[in-house]
Amino acid sequence: MIHQPVLLVIAHGSRDARHAATVHALVRRVRAARPDLRVETGFLDFNVPSVPGVLESLAADGVRDVVALPLLLTRAFHAKADIPAVLRAAPARLRIRQADVLGPSPLLTAALERRLREAGLSPADKSSTGVVLASAGSSDPEAIAVIADIAREWRHTGWCAVRPAFASASLPRTEDAVRELRALGCAKVAVAPYVLAPGFLPDRIARGAADADVLADVLGPAPRWRGAAERYGRRPATAVRVGA
Secondary structure, three states, X not given: OEOOOEEEEEEOOOOOHHHHHHHHHHHHHHHHHOOOOOEEEEEOOOOOOEHHHHHHHHHHOOEOEEEEEEOOOOOOHHHHHHHHHHHHOOOOOOEEEEOOOOOOOHHHHHHHHHHXXXXXXXXXXXXXXXXXXXXXXXOOHHHHHHHHHHHHHHHOOOOOEEEEEEOXXXXXXXXXXXXXXXXXXXXXXXXXXXXXXXXXXXXXXXXXXXXXXXEOOOOOOOHHHHHXXXXXXXXXXXXXXXXX
């Protein structure tokens, strides 16, 4: 019997192959950083292996304890309903604890800053640049409020202004936030996608950034937010028990 908890990274999944490729790249980096920890990947939809399939395999391998880490940036429907439901249906021999979502976190804000620098902004540009914090969007008011809070806190680090925007379910859209920052008088406007991997909604964000001066890349397997995943392998006690 295997007694060490296994870290199960749970991603949403997408028909866009770039999504799964990014998730797998992240998990490879976590495994490299934590060779002592078994790390598995499961998808809620569209991709394999599925979360139920991984849980069945873990039980068959003799695993007893699992920490399930949602690869999500906010606590919206998937974190509150979909993932707990899947975990409750796992084999009864597994003790499963669900960790919190990745954000908000200073690690993620640092990753956003890094992506903007990679896109061409320098520290000297900061005070004259307005930033659109472009999220995938959600119908969950808590998730929307979190994005607004991140934008408000990020503004205090020296940007001319920071405005939240959403690719679906909520307003404003990226293009509306770009126009608002132009009207505000920001010398430059940058769009920072607050999404983990490429896909349909990130592509919509990119189209909405057509009139911006700078479009940063998605967060991807960035080292700074990779640490947010690694910490749950070190501190599984932070997880919430949801299984038998």
